[in-house]
Amino acid sequence: MIRRLRLLTGLTLFTYVATHAIALVAGNYSLAAMEGLRHSVSEAWETWLGLFLLYGAFLTHLSLGLYAIYRRRRWRGMARSEALQLITGLSVPVLLALHFVSTRMAEVLYDLEPTYPWIMAIYLKYDTVAGVRQAITLLTVWLHGCLGLYFWLRLKPFWPRWRFVLFAGALLWPTLSLTGFWKAGNEAVANAADPAWVRAVLADVGVLNNDAQSMLLTVENVVILILAGLLIATLIARSVRIQLEKRRGMVRLRYDDGREFTFNQGLSLLEASRDCNHPHAGVCGGRGRCSTCRVRVRKGAELLPPPSPAEVAVLERVRAGPDVRLACQSIPAAGSIEITPLLPHTATARHGHAAASRLAHGREATIAVMFCDLRGFTRVSEDRLPYDTVFLLNRYFDAMGRAIEESGGHLDKFIGDGVMALFGLEDGAEAGCRNALRAAKRMAERLAALNSGLRQDLDQPLRIGIGIHVGPTIVGEMGYGRATQITAIGDTVNTASRLESMTKEFSAQLVVSRAVLETAGQQDFMSEAITEHEAAIRGRQRPLRVLAVADAAALPV
Template identity: 45%
Template sequence: MPQRLRLISGITLFVFVTTHLLNHALGLFSIAAADAGLTVFAAVWRNPVGTGILALAILTHFGLVLWSVFRRRRLRLSRWEWIQLALGLCILPIGLGHFVMVRGAHEIDGVTTAYFWVLWPMVADPWNGARQFGLILIVWIHGCIGLHFWLRLKPWYRRFIALFYAAALMVPTLAVCGVAVALREAADIFQDTDRLMALARALNAPPDKDAIDRLRALSDILIATVIILIALVLAARPLRAWWEHRKGSVRLEYPEGRFVSLPAGLSLLEMSRVVGIPHASVCGGRGRCSTCRVRIAGPDGERLPPASAEEARVLQRIGAPQGVRLACQTRPPPGIYTVTPMLPPAADTRDVLRGDMSAHGTERVVAVLFADLRDFTSISEKRLPFDIVFILNRYFRSMGDAVQAAGGHVDKFIGDGVMAVFGLRSDSATAARQALDAARRISIALELLNDTLTGELDRPLRIGLGIHAGPAIVGEMGHGRAVSLTAIGDTVNTASRLENVAKELGCELIVSQELLDIGGVTLLGWQRHDVEVRGRERRMAVRAVTTASRLPASWS
C-alpha cells in the first residue's frame, strides 16, 4: 500500500507540474496568453477539491519518501536513484518560497495572482529568477525519473519510449523559453512606473515592505521545518540500526560457498548490497519487478515470514515455485539460510516479464522440432561471406515466423539448423498439432524463399525436419547474458536424430508415432517405418512425409 500511495501521489503531482509548465509555455505568446492559461489552471487546482487533492498528494508523497529513507537499512542506491532522491529532497526547500509568494499571498493578503505577479519577484531579484528556472528542471527531472522507473516494467513502454523522451525534452524547454520571453515583456513594464503602479493596484499587491517580509518569514519557517524533518529522519537511522543489532544476526550462504553474517532486519537484497555481492534489481527494491528473486533453503528456511500481498501478487504473476521469494521484500529472522539468485546480476527490463512456471525448471510434455538445411555447406563454399549471411538471415526469418505463427517458441539457431519447442503454454495435444502445423508452414515458407532467391542460387534450398513429443525438462539455462528458455532431455535428442533419419529416407519430414498419438492425429496417407534411433533400445515407429507443405492446414 505505501508503494501504491507513493505512486498515485507522484502521478498526481506530475500532472500538476505538467499543467503548470504548459501554462509557463504560453508566455511564448504573451503575458496575456499566460494569464488566460492561468485562469484555466486555477479553475482546476485552486478550488477546494483540487487544493485538497494537491495538498494530500504533497504530504503523502513527501512523507512516504522520508519513510522510505528511514526504513532502508543501507543507502546503497544506483546512480539514478541517488539523483532522483537528491532532486526530490531539494524540491520543497527551493519551491516553498515560490509557493508562499504566489499561493500564500493570494490566501493571506488577497493578492490576485495573475501571471505578472508570478514574474514580479523574478524581475525584482535575478536570484529568484535563477531559482525558478532551476526549480522547473529539478521538479521535471525528478518526475521523469520516477515515471521511467515505473513504466519501464510495462511491456508496451519500449514501443513508445521515443515519444516519451521527446515530450520529456519538449515540455520543460517550452516552459523555460516561455518564462524567458514573458520576463522580457515584464521587464519593459517595470521601466514604465505609471503602468507598473496601475498593475500593482489591479493585482491588490501588498501595500508595504512589511507585508512582503511577513510572507518571506513564513517561507523561511516552512523551509526550516522541512530541513529539520529531513535531518531528524537521517538522525533516526543510526538509532534504528542500533536497536536492530540487538535482535540477533542472519547467516547467509551464497553460491560458490560464500558466507556472510549481518544483523536481522535487513532485506536479502540489502544484505547482498552491503557485502558487495552483485544482485539484480530493476525496480530498485520496490517490489514491482521480479528480477531480484531468489531460491531460499537452509535449516531455517521454513521460518521465513509469509509473503506480503504485493509480493505474493508478483510471485504469482511469474509462477514462482515453492521456496522462491523476492529478495527486496524478504526480511529473514535470525537464522541460517542458503540464498541462490535466480537471475544474473546484469538482468534488465527484458527479464522482468520473462518469468513463468517453466522458467524455473519444470518437467512437462512438449513437442520439439528440428530443421536443418541440406547440402548448405557445398552451396556456401562458392559464395562470398556477405551472401551467406544474407541468405541465412532470410532463411532464419522465414523459419522463425513460421514457428511463431504456429504457436511455438524458437529455442535456438544452430549453424544452419533450427530448434523449436511447442507446449510451453499449452497442453500436450495442442503442442503436437502445433508442431505439425509449424512443419507445414516451414515447408511453404521455404518454397516462397526459393522463389525469392531465384537467380541467387544454383539450386533451391532443401530442408529436413524431425518432430517428436514427450517429457522434457524446461527452464532458463545458460550463463550470464547467454541465459535463455530451453528444453533438454531424451525428447529433444530424439527429435534431433529424427531429422537425420529424414535425410536417410530421402523425405522432408519425419514424425514420430508418439507425437501423432499425443496429438490425436493420423497420417495414413504417408508411409510408416520402424527405424533405429541412436540412444533407444527399441526400434521407433515413424511416418515419413515427402513434402511437409502437403500436410492439412488444420487437425480435427
Template identity: 65%
Template sequence: MIRRLRLITGLILFSYISLHLIPLILGNHSLAIMEFVRPSLHGFWESWPGLILLYGAMAIHMALGFYAIYTRHRWKGIGLGEIVQLASGIAVPALLCLHVVSTRIAAMQYGIQPSYPWIMAIYLKYDTMSGWRQAAALIVAWFHGCLGLYYWLRLKPFWPGIRFGLFGLAILWPALALTGFYKAGTEAAALTDNPAWVRVVLREVGSLSQSDQMVLYQIQDALLLALAGMLTVSLAARFVRRQVQKRAGFVILNYDDGRDHRFTQGLSILEASRDCSYPHASVCGGRGRCSTCRVRIRQGQDLLPPPSEEELKVLKRVRAGPDVRLACQAIPLSGEIHITPLLPHTATASHRYARSDMAQGKEITIAVMFCDLRGFTRVSEDRLPYDTVFLLNRYFDAMGKAIEESGGHLDKFIGDGIMALFGIETTPEDGCRQALIAAKRMSERLIVLNKSLEQDLDEPLRIGIGIHVGSVIVGEMGYGRATQLTAIGDAVNTASRLEALTKDYGAQLVASKTMLQTADISLGALPYEEHEAEIRGRVQPIRLIAIRDASLLAL
C-alpha cells in the same frame, strides 16, 4: 499503503506542476494571454479545497521522502536514478520556499494578489536571482515527477507502446515553458520602463512595506531551517536505529552458489545482496512492485516474518510457491538463511507478470524435431560470406515459417540445423501430427526454394529431418539475454540421432514408430522403410520409419 500514498500525492503534485507550466508555455505568445488563462488554470488550486489538497499532498509526500531516508539501511548499491530522485525531492521544497512565501503566504497574510505581469517583472527585472531559482525549481520539480512516473509506468504492459511519446513530452513540455518564461519575462521587464504601467500593476496586486518584506524573508528562512531539521532528524534516527539493530544480532545469508554473507539484522535480503555486491535482479529498485527480486527460501523460512498483504498480492500475481518471497520485503531475524534467486540479475520488467509452468520448468510429453542441411559445407565453400549468409537466411525463413504455421515452437538454430518442439501447449497426439505436417511443409518449401535458387546453386539443397516423441523437461534455460524456452531429455537426444540416420538410410525423414503411432496417422501407399536401430545413450533399440520424400505425406 505507504507506496499508494506516495503515488497518489505524487500524482496530485505532478498534475499541479503540469498545469502550472501551461501559462508559461503560452508566454511564448504573449504576457497578456498568460494572465488571461491564469484564473481558469489556477482557480481551483487557489480555492480552500484546492489549497488543502495541494499542501496536504505536499506535506505527506515530503514526510514520506524523509521516512524513506530513515528506513533505508544501506546506500551501497543504490542506482543513479534513485539518487537523483531522492536528491531532487529534497531540493524542490528548498527551491520553492521563496516562491510559496511571496505568493501564497503574502496573499493570505497581506492580501497580495499575484499576477503574471508582476511576477515576471520581478523575476526578469528586479530580482533576477530569484528568477533563476524559480526556473531551476520548475526543472527539478518536473524532472522529479517524471522520474516517479517512469518508475511507476515502466512496469505496466502498455509502457513499451507509449514510452517514446512520453519521453518526448517530458523534454518538450519544460523546454517550451522555459522559453515562454524568458519571453514573457523580457516583455514584462520592458514594460516596467513605463511608470504608468507599474502603478497600474501595483494597484491591482498590492504593495508591501519593507518591514512586511522582512517578515516574509524570515518565514522563508524558518521554512528552510525546518527542512534542514527534518533531514537531520531523519538521518539521526536512521543512525540510532542501525545501532539498535547491531545489538539485535547478525544474519548469515547463504546463496545457492555457496557464497555466504554476514550482515546486521534489519536489512532486507535484497539490501544484503547489494551490501556484498551480489548481482540480484530488482527492476523496481526494491519497492515491492516488480517481483523480479523473488527468491526461494531453502532453509530458514522461520526467520522471516509473514509477508504483508501487498507482498502477497505480488506473489499471487506471479503464482509463486509458499517458499518464495520478495527479497526486497523479506527482512530476516538473526540466524542462518539459505536462498536461491529465481531470476537472473539481467531480468527485465516483463518478468513481473505471471509466467506459465512451462517457463518455470515442467515435465511433459512432446514431439521433438531436428532438421539439418545436407552437404552445406560443400555448397558454401566457394561463396562469399555475404552470399552464404543470404542463402542461410532464405533457408531459415522458409523452414521457420513451415514449422510455426504447423503449430511448432522454434527452439533454436544450430549452425545450419534447426530444433523445434511440438505439442507444448496441446497434447502429445496433436504435437506428433503437427510435427509430421511441419515435415511435409518443410519438404515442399525446400522444393520451391531450390527452384528460386537454381541459377545460384550447382546442386539443390537437401535436408534430413528426425522426429521422436517422449517425456522431456521444458523450461526457460540459459543466461542473461541468451535465455530461451527449450527442452532437455532422452527424447531430444533420440530425435537428434534419428536426424543423423537420414544420411545412412538416404531418407529425407526418419521418425520413430512410437511417434507415428501416437500421431495415429496411416502412411497408406507411401513408400517407406522400417528399421531397427541402436541409439547411443539408449539401452533398447528403437523401431523407426524412413521416408525418402516427406512432401509425399498424405496429411
C-alpha cells in the same frame, strides 16, 4: 498501504506538474496564449477539493519520503538511479519554497494575483537568478517524477513495448515547456520596455511594498529551515533505531554454495547479501515488487516474520512454493538461516513478470521439438557481400519465425542459419504436435514465396530441412545474464536434431517421427510423397519409425 500511498500521491503531484506545464508549452505560441491557458489549467486545482488533494498529496509524499529514509538500513550499494531519485526528492521542496512563497503565500497574505506576464518579466528581466532557479526546479521535479514512474512501470509486462514512447514523452514535454518559458519570457522582457504595459500588468497583479517582500523572504527561509530540521531529525532517529537493532542479537546466514555471513539483526536477507558482497538479484530496490530477489529458505524459516499481503501477492504472481520468500522483505530474528537464491544475480525486470516465471524453475513436459536448417547456404553466400548475406538471412528468419509463431510455437533460438522451436509449452503435447505440423506446412509455403520474390537475386532457390519429434523434456529458463531464455533439453531435443539431419539422407524437406503423427491424431494420412522408414538414431537403443515428406506444403493439416 505505504507503497500505495506513495504511488497515489506521487501520481497526483506528477499530474499537477504535467498539467501545469501545458501553459508553459503554450508559451511557444505567445505570452497571451500562456496567460489564457493559466485559468483553464488551474481552475480544477483552485477548488477546495483540488487544493486538498494537491497539498495533502505533497505533505503525505514528503512524510513518506522521510519515513523511507528512516526505515532504510544501509546506503552502501544503492543503485545510481535510486540515489538520483533520493537526491532530487530531497531537493524539490527546497527549490519549490521560493515559488510557493512568491505565488501562493503572496496571494493568501497580500491578495496578490500572479499572472504569467508578471512572472515572466521577473524571471527573465528583473531577477534572472530566480528564473534560472525556476527552470532547474521544473527539471528536478520532472526528473524525480519520471524516475518514480520508471521504477513502477518497468516491472509491468507491457514496459518493453512502450518504453521508447514513454521515454520520448518524458524528454519532449519538459523541452517544450522550457522553450515556451524562454520564448514567452523574452516577449515579456520586450513588453516591459513600455511603461504603460508595466502599469497595466501591475494593476492586474497588485504591488508589494518593501515590508511585504521582506516578510515573504523570511517565510521562505523559515520553510527551508523547517525542511532541513525534518531531514536532520529523521537521520538522527534512523541512527538511534539502527543502534537499538544491533543489541537484539546476531543472525548467521548460510548460502547453498557453503558461504556464511554473520550480521546484526535488523537487516533483510537482500541487504545482508549485499553487505557481504554475495551476488543477489534485486531490481526494484527492495520495494518488494519485482520478485527477482526471491529465495528458497532451506532452514530457519521460523526466524522470519509471516509474509505481508503485498509479499504474498507477488509470490502468488510467480507461483512460488511455500518455502519461497522475497529476500528484500524477509528480516530474520537472531539465529541461523540457510537460503538458496532462485534467480541469477544478473536477473532483469522481465524475470519478475508472471509470463516469464511460469517455467523459470524448470519442469518436465511432453512437448514437440522442431529443428529447421537452411541447406547449402554456404555456397549461396560465399560470393555475396556481407550486407547481402545478412539481408538474405533476415528475410529467411522473418519468414520462418512468423510461420512458427502464427502456428502457436515458441521460437527457442536461431543457431547460425538454423532454427529451434518448441510446441505445446502451454497447451499440451497433442495441440503441440498439430501446431508443429501446421508450422512445417507454413514454413514450406513461406519459403516458396520467399524464393519467388528473390528469384532475380538467387542462382538457385533456398532449401530447408525440418525435423520434428515429441517426447518428455526438461523445460525452464536457462542461460546467463541477458542470454537467459526459455529452452528445453533432453533426448527428445537431440532426436529432433538428428531427424533434421536425416532430411539429406532421405532427400526430403521434412522428417517427422511417427509418434508426432499419432499424438496429433494424423497417423492415417499417407501419399506418394511420404515414405516411412525405421531410422537408427545415435544415442537410442531402438530404431525410430519416421516419415520422410518430400514437400511439407502437402501436409493435410
